[in-house]
Amino acid sequence: MSTAPTLRTPMDAKRLRTILGEFATGVTVVTYRDTDGSPRGATMNSFTSVSMDPPLILVSVARRARACAGLEDNAFTVNILAANQLDLALHFAGRPADAPVPWHEPIDGPPRLIGTTAWLQCRPWRTYDGGDHVLVLGEVECHDTRLLEPLVFHRGEFRRPGLKLLQIPRTVAFDGRPTCEWVDRVHTLHALADAGIDNPPLDI
Structure with a gap:
């Protein structure tokens, strides 16, 4: 007995983006060293923990972004931005600020940003196909945190947390x-x- 094929409604990408925007996230800047050794970074809110044993985290990187090639088999740091670091979020999202970037460059490992609420330094673990994105997994090697209010992204806008x-x-x-x-x-x-x-x- 044959059945008629299911007709799928064309996806409304704008509507889907709006719906996904209802999920509030933190804001990160993923930093790494370019092939010439220069510190680079990209703002990303598609970030999540994956595993505690081994300690793995994931960032989703657009294939067309410069960071996609820069993170290939490369160590990186996920910098979780504080609420007062909106200028850095915009800077690494393509709207450069006039103020200098507060880089911290350790002797070993990728660069990171000063003043964040937390950071996680990672070595490359695996990459996976994610459609128009690449899913980059890193193994956390060291990390630190400070008791600061985080920067939040919700409904296409940057925000800060409210009351508990x-x-x-x-x-x-x-x-x-x-x-x-x-x-x-x-x-x-x-x-x-x-x-x-x-x-x-x-x-x-």
């Missing part, structure tokens, strides 16, 4: 029980403040 979820007033506990009466009063105060009322009534 547990700092936001709520009227129902996680187990479904009502919380204390004062929480409702905090909600009312927040609503009045958002409305621009400087002197709320005292009987709330």
